[in-house]
Amino acid sequence: MKIIIAGAGAMGSRFGLMLHQAGNEVVLIDGWQEHIDLIKEHGLRANFNGEEIAEKIVIYHQNELETLNFSADLVILFTKAMQLDAMMQSIKSMVGDQTKVLCLLNGIGHEDVIKQYVPLSNILLGNTMWTAGLEGPGKAKLFGNGTIDLQNLGTEGKSSANEVIEVLNEAKLNARYSDNILSSIYKKACVNGTMNGLCTILDSNMASFGETSVADAIVESIVAEFAQVAAYEKAELNVPEVLAQIKTCYNRETIGLHHPSMYQDLIINNRLTEIDYINGAIVRKGREYGIETPYCQFLTQLVHGKEEILGAK
Ligand SMILES: NC(=O)C1=CN([C@@H]2O[C@H](COP(=O)(O)OP(=O)(O)OC[C@H]3O[C@@H](n4cnc5c(N)ncnc54)[C@H](OP(=O)(O)O)[C@@H]3O)[C@@H](O)[C@H]2O)C=CC1
Ligand SMILES: CC(C)(CO)C(=O)C(=O)O
Numbered sequence: 001m002k003i004i005i006a007g008a009g010a011m012g013s014r015f016g017l018m019l020h021q022a023g024n025e026v027v028l029i030d031g032w033q034e035h036i037d038l039i040k041e042h043g044l045r046a047n048f049n050g051e052e053i054a055e056k057i058v059i060y061h062q063n064e065l066e067t068l069n070f071s072a073d074l075v076i077l078f079t080k081a082m083q084l085d086a087m088m089q090s091i092k093s094m095v096g097d098q099t100k101v102l103c104l105l106n107g108i109g110h111e112d113v114i115k116q117y118v119p120l121s122n123i124l125l126g127n128t129m130w131t132a133g134l135e136g137p138g139k140a141k142l143f144g145n146g147t148i149d150l151q152n153l154g155t156e157g158k159s160s161a162n163e164v165i166e167v168l169n170e171a172k173l174n175a176r177y178s179d180n181i182l183s184s185i186y187k188k189a190c191v192n193g194t195m196n197g198l199c200t201i202l203d204s205n206m207a208s209f210g211e212t213s214v215a216d217a218i219v220e221s222i223v224a225e226f227a228q229v230a231a232y233e234k235a236e237l238n239v240p241e242v243l244a245q246i247k248t249c250y251n252r253e254t255i256g257l258h259h260p261s262m263y264q265d266l267i268i269n270n271r272l273t274e275i276d277y278i279n280g281a282i283v284r285k286g287r288e289y290g291i292e293t294p295y296c297q298f299l300t301q302l303v304h305g306k307e308e309i310l311g312a313k
């Protein structure tokens with residue numbers, strides 16, 4: 001399959017690498033020049049479950065696509081939330097009538113951006129429990145396991161997602177169809193709405209946070225706010241199940257030692273965060289629906305405060 005990875009940071013590198021190794025024709029697209037140059041020079045390098053590897057994969061800067069003649073069967077979006085619209089603009093000549101567009105960004109409401117460029121029948125909205133980090137430009141650090149849930153937003157449903165699911169599974173990415181992706185997205189947003197902001201503010205990995213005496217009380221208060229907003233949007237959450245999923249993040253044997261992507265953005269790379277698309281989205285929706293969201297509001301404010309203190313860009 002011809003696959004474009006639109007946003008080839010940590011997660012895009014993981015997906016690009018695994019799909020390339022499974023025999024697909026993968027093209028990476030990104031906007032970070034140093035990262036692009038190093039991948040062109042040395043291939044995409046990674047510490048992949050402890051093994052040092054390098055794979056030659058084609059990569060382009062998102063500003064050099066106009067003359068490129070490549071129509072994708074599948075686009076996988078892995079930008080940061082605030083970069084999504086600009087990326088959709090950059091790749092629009094490569095998205096044809098038959099191109100499926102899979103969105104796996106963290107956060108809530110990305111379909112509102114994508115549907116301005118792609119018909120609903122070609123949009124696969126999803127989320128993932130895979131993780132990834134960058135050791136620096138051109139080099140990813142990939143360990144652990146994950147899953148993908150996705151749903152087609154058009155009326156065709158599952159049948160229009162089967163081929164993509166098959167390709168993802170051939171690459172061992174563990175994809176499955178969801179009949180209620182909005183609930184899955186809210187469920188994953190609860191994981192990000194707790195782990196990402198809290199580990200960033202507390203300067204901790206997920207295991208160390210989870211082992212504190214205050215973890216349960218804070219997490220339960222935040223999840224209660226997400227659940228109220230989700231219920232208003234008919235994306236009912238099973239709260240005990242969500243809390244159990246969050247606790248799986250504390251496991252040191254699996255992903256507990258991972259610093260969430262928000263930590264990597266702000267604390268390691270001094271970059272602005274996606275907080276406005278996670279806890280901030282709950283605050284905005286809460287305001288609209290008349291639901292109080294003090295914990296999400298406070299965490300959003302703390303993260304913005306930290307961005308300002310660190311002069312993040
Ligand atoms: N990392 C993870 O474990 C997980 C992440 N996600 C989600 O996946 C999406 C993509 O995340 P992720 O892959 O972590 O994002 P990255 O930060 O690794 O990459 C996203 C983009 O940010 C830019 N960028 C990243 N680092 C730098 C840097 N040091 N200097 C300059 N530019 C940089 C690049 O684009 P540009 O130069 O154009 O800005 C890159 O394409 C997000 O929505 C995230 O929440 C979901 C599950 C797990
Ligand atoms: C690992 C996990 C699940 C933590 O919230 C994640 O999605 C991230 O790092 O953004």
